[in-house]
Amino acid sequence: MGSQIARYDLATRSWLSARVLPRAGATAMAGDEQGTAVAYGTAIYRSGIDFSGEILLGNTTSSIESLFFDGNLLIAIHSQGTTGRITIFDRTSGTQLSTVSRIGNPIFTALRRIRIGFMASRL
Numbered sequence: 001m002g003s004q005i006a007r008y009d010l011a012t013r014s015w016l017s018a019r020v021l022p023r024a025g026a027t028a029m030a031g032d033e034q035g036t037a038v039a040y041g042t043a044i045y046r047s048g049i050d051f052s053g054e055i056l057l058g059n060t061t062s063s064i065e066s067l068f069f070d071g072n073l074l075i076a077i078h079s080q081g082t083t084g085r086i087t088i089f090d091r092t093s094g095t096q097l098s099t100v101s102r103i104g105n106p107i108f109t110a111l112r113r114i115r116i117g118f119m120a121s122r123l
Contacts, residue, residue, distance in 0.1 A: 005029075022047075022054055030067035030074070037074055037091070039064035044076060046091065057094040060087050073097070 003024050007016040017019045021038060026040040037046050047054040057074070065080065066077035074091040077084070087099045 019051060021051060028064045028067040028076075030069050032069050034091075035069050036070075037069070039067055039076065042078075044074070044089070044094075046074075046094070058089050058090075058096060060085070 003021045003026050004018040005021065006018050008014070010021065014098045022045075022123055023040060025040050028040050028043055030037045033049070035046060036051060037044055038051075039045075040077050042060050044057045044059070044064065044067070046057040059076045060076055062078045062080040063070065064078045068075040068077075069091060072091055074089040076087045076089065078087065079085060083101055083103050085099055085101045088097045089095065090097060103116050
């Protein structure tokens, strides 16, 4: 059985039914009205908003810590040691468009903080 995602409706102040991911071990997730992306280590899977129709979208060289959608782009944040990486994919085709690596760059710390704030606002 996969991991569960608890959902809460702020308007009604009530818990909704949990969503179950297809497998355990998710390391990052992003979602919007078009669908979801879930990372399991270095692999990213794309699916519908209800996690149906999952397909492998792409892979990175190290475990993914954060995922973001920006229009038709999927942005993956991952690092290895002190080297932080941002890899950008086409969210539909899975084509890897770009990878940027930096050693000790504060942008990765800032992006992690943004992710935490974003995820808290989505709860």
